[in-house]
Amino acid sequence: MIKVGIMGYGNLGRGVECALKQSPDMELSAVFTRRNPEEVKILTEGVSVYSADDAEKHTEEVDVLIICGGSATDLPEQTPKYAALFNVVDSFDTHARIPEHFANVDAAAKAACRTAVISGGWDPGMFSLNRVYAESILPVGETYTFWGKGVSQGHSDAVRRIDGVIDARQYTIPVDEALSAVRSGAAPELSTREKHTRLVYVVAEDDADKARITEEIVTMKNYFDEYDTTVEFIDEETMARDHSGIPHGGFVIRSGRTGWEEENTHVVEYSLQLDSNPEFTSSVLVAIARATYRMAEAGQSGAKTVFDIAPAQLSPKSPEELRKAML
Amino acid sequence: MIKVGIMGYGNLGRGVECALKQSPDMELSAVFTRRNPEEVKILTEGVSVYSADDAEKHTEEVDVLIICGGSATDLPEQTPKYAALFNVVDSFDTHARIPEHFANVDAAAKAACRTAVISGGWDPGMFSLNRVYAESILPVGETYTFWGKGVSQGHSDAVRRIDGVIDARQYTIPVDEALSAVRSGAAPELSTREKHTRLVYVVAEDDADKARITEEIVTMKNYFDEYDTTVEFIDEETMARDHSGIPHGGFVIRSGRTGWEEENTHVVEYSLQLDSNPEFTSSVLVAIARATYRMAEAGQSGAKTVFDIAPAQLSPKSPEELRKAML
Numbered sequence: 001m002i003k004v005g006i007m008g009y010g011n012l013g014r015g016v017e018c019a020l021k022q023s024p025d026m027e028l029s030a031v032f033t034r035r036n037p038e039e040v041k042i043l044t045e046g047v048s049v050y051s052a053d054d055a056e057k058h059t060e061e062v063d064v065l066i067i068c069g070g071s072a073t074d075l076p077e078q079t080p081k082y083a084a085l086f087n088v089v090d091s092f093d094t095h096a097r098i099p100e101h102f103a104n105v106d107a108a109a110k111a112a113c114r115t116a117v118i119s120g121g122w123d124p125g126m127f128s129l130n131r132v133y134a135e136s137i138l139p140v141g142e143t144y145t146f147w148g149k150g151v152s153q154g155h156s157d158a159v160r161r162i163d164g165v166i167d168a169r170q171y172t173i174p175v176d177e178a179l180s181a182v183r184s185g186a187a188p189e190l191s192t193r194e195k196h197t198r199l200v201y202v203v204a205e206d207d208a209d210k211a212r213i214t215e216e217i218v219t220m221k222n223y224f225d226e227y228d229t230t231v232e233f234i235d236e237e238t239m240a241r242d243h244s245g246i247p248h249g250g251f252v253i254r255s256g257r258t259g260w261e262e263e264n265t266h267v268v269e270y271s272l273q274l275d276s277n278p279e280f281t282s283s284v285l286v287a288i289a290r291a292t293y294r295m296a297e298a299g300q301s302g303a304k305t306v307f308d309i310a311p312a313q314l315s316p317k318s319p320e321e322l323r324k325a326m327l
Numbered sequence: 328m329i330k331v332g333i334m335g336y337g338n339l340g341r342g343v344e345c346a347l348k349q350s351p352d353m354e355l356s357a358v359f360t361r362r363n364p365e366e367v368k369i370l371t372e373g374v375s376v377y378s379a380d381d382a383e384k385h386t387e388e389v390d391v392l393i394i395c396g397g398s399a400t401d402l403p404e405q406t407p408k409y410a411a412l413f414n415v416v417d418s419f420d421t422h423a424r425i426p427e428h429f430a431n432v433d434a435a436a437k438a439a440c441r442t443a444v445i446s447g448g449w450d451p452g453m454f455s456l457n458r459v460y461a462e463s464i465l466p467v468g469e470t471y472t473f474w475g476k477g478v479s480q481g482h483s484d485a486v487r488r489i490d491g492v493i494d495a496r497q498y499t500i501p502v503d504e505a506l507s508a509v510r511s512g513a514a515p516e517l518s519t520r521e522k523h524t525r526l527v528y529v530v531a532e533d534d535a536d537k538a539r540i541t542e543e544i545v546t547m548k549n550y551f552d553e554y555d556t557t558v559e560f561i562d563e564e565t566m567a568r569d570h571s572g573i574p575h576g577g578f579v580i581r582s583g584r585t586g587w588e589e590e591n592t593h594v595v596e597y598s599l600q601l602d603s604n605p606e607f608t609s610s611v612l613v614a615i616a617r618a619t620y621r622m623a624e625a626g627q628s629g630a631k632t633v634f635d636i637a638p639a640q641l642s643p644k645s646p647e648e649l650r651k652a653m654l
Binding site for chain 1: 429633
C-alpha cells in the first residue's frame with residue numbers, strides 16, 4: 001500500500017481522503033494541519049492528525065504528501081519546503097507563475113532526492129494534457145478552452161466584498177454559439193466576451209441599493225468588465241438550497257487541418273462536467289500521487305508535471321492488464 | 328531533424344507523408360513498398376522509393392520507420408521483422424491479439440536494442456489513453472466507447488461481397504439517446520443495439536433483387552445481425568459525389584462518483600470528429616514517431632504503447648515551453 005499524507009484539511013484535503021478510500025493500492029497515513037490538530041475531525045478511522053509544524057517528525061509514515069493549500073500564498077512557500085522532506089504533489093494553478101514555482105520546487109526536490117509533481121488537477125492538469133496531445137497530433141490548428149458551467153470562488157469572493165452584499169455565488173457559463181462555432185471546425189476568432197458569460201446570485205442586506213451593487217459588479221475591473229454579466233438577487237434560503245454545491249467543468253477543443261493541401265478538418269474535444277470541483281481535483285491528485293511514488297521508486301527526482309507522467313503510471317492496473325483490457 | 332521512413336504507401340502511408348510536412352522537427356527520408364518502386368509516385372520531392380525487400384540496406388537513412396500495413400496479415404509479420412532493423416511504430420488494431428503482438432515485437436526489439444511502439448492511432452490509441460486517464464482518476468464508475476458517425480471499411484467490404492452489389496458504404500452511427508443517457512451520469516446498461524445503428528448505401532446491379540440484398544445485409548452474422556440497419560440504394564454518381572470521403576470519429580465517456588458516500592457524479596468525455604480517418608491516424612503515428620525517437624535515444628528499448636509515453640515526448644516543444652504555454 002502506498003502511504004499518502006494530506007497537508008491541509010479543507011475541501012481539497014477532504015476530497016483527497018475520499019479518493020483514497022476508492023484506491024485499492026493506497027491508504028491515508030497522516031493528516032497535517034496548521035489548526036489545532038485536536039479540533040480537526042477527519043472521516044477515516046484510526047489515522048492521526050498532526051500539527052504541520054511537526055511534519056518532519058513523520059516523514060517515515062508518508063510515501064507521498066499531497067499538499068492541499070491555496071496557490072496565492074500557501075503553495076509557493078509550502079511545496080518547496082515539503083519537497084525537501086517528502087515526495088509531494090500540489091495543485092498550483094497560478095498559470096503565469098508556474099515556471100518560477102517549478103524552478104523553486106525542482107531545486108528543493110533535487111537536493112533532497114525527492115520527486116515533486118506540481119500543478120495537478122484539471123486546469124492546469126487534465127486540460128493541459130489535452131492541449132498538448134491535441135496540438136502534438138494536429139500541429140496546424142487552433143485550441144480553445146472554455147470553462148463552466150461552474151462556480152468561480154475568486155469571483156464569488158470579489159462580489160462578497162461589495163458593501164451591502166451578504167453572500168454571493170458566481171457562475172461562469174460558456175456561450176453555446178461560441179462552442180458550436182468551434183466544434184464546426186471553423187476556427188473562429190473569439191473575444192473574451194464572446195466565449196463566456198457570468199451569472200451572479202447575490203443575497204443583499206434588506207436596505208441595500210441593488211442598482212448600485214449591480215453596477216459595482218458588472219463594471220468590476222479584471223473580474224467582470226470584459227464580460228456580459230447578469231446579476232440576480234435572491235434570499236438566503238434560496239442560496240442555501242440551490243447554490244451550496246461547487247460544480248464546475250469545461251471544454252478543451254482543438255480543430256486542426258491535415259492533408260497535403262490541409263484540406264481535411266478534424267475536431268478533438270475533451271470535456272468535464274463536475275458535481276464537485278474540489279473532489280474531482282482531489283481525485284486527479286491521488287492518481288498523480290501513485291505516479292509520483294512510482295517515479296520516486298525509480299529514482300526520478302526533481303520537479304515534474306503531468307506532461308512528464310506516462311499514463312500507465314497513474315493506474316493501479318499492471319502494464320499487462322492495461323494492454324489487455326484498455327488498449 | 329528526425330528522419331522518418333514509411334513502410335507501405337496506401338492511404339495511411341500518404342497520411343504520414345502529409346503529417347510529416349507539418350512537423351518542424353521531422354522529415355520524410357524514405358518510402359518502402361512491396362509494389363514496383365518505379366510505379367509508386369509520392370508527393371514529397373527528392374525522396375527515394377525503395378523496394379521493401381531492400382529495407383535492410385537503408386537502415387542508416389531512417390531514425391524511425393512507420394509501418395503502414397494492415398492488422399490482419401501485414402503487421403503481425405512486418406512489425407517484429409522490422410523492429411530488428413529499425414525503431415518502429417505501427418497501428419495494430421486487432422484488440423484481442425494485442426498481448427501476443429506486443430510479446431513478439433518486444434522480443435525482436437529488445438534483441439536488437441530498438442524501440443517499437445505498437446497500436447498507435449485513435450482506437451487503439453487516443454481512445455485507449457482516455458480510458459486509462461478517466462478510470463485512473465475516477466476508479467468508481469463506468470466507461471463507454473461510441474464510434475461514428477463514420478465509415479467502417481470492414482463492413483463496407485462485407486456488403487460488397489454480396490451478389491448483385493457493385494459498391495457499398497457502411498456508416499456506423501452512435502444513438503443520440505444512448506449518448507445523452509451516458510452524459511447524464513446515469514451509467515445505463517446498454518445493449519449493442521441500443522448504442523449504434525448502421526446505415527448502408529448500396530449501388531446494385533440493374534436487375535438485382537433489392538429485397539434479397541437488403542435481407543442478406545441486415546441478417547449478416549457478426550456484422551449486422553445485432554444492429555438496427557438501414558439500407559439505401561443509390562446510383563454510382565451519388566456514391567461518388569456524397570460518399571467518397573473516409574470520415575470517422577467517436578466518443579469515450581466515463582461517468583464516475585466521488586465523495587465519502589459516492590454522492591457526487593462527474594462526466595469525462597473525449598470525442599473526435601474526423602474528416603479523414605487515415606489522415607488523423609497518420610498524424611497520431613507521426614507524433615508517436617517523435618516520442619519513439621526520443622525513447623530510443625534514451626536507451627529505452629523494447630515494445631511500448633501509448634500508455635508508456637509521457638505526453639511531453641509527443642510534442643516538438645521543449646519541456647520549458649510546454650510548462651509556460653500549455654500548462
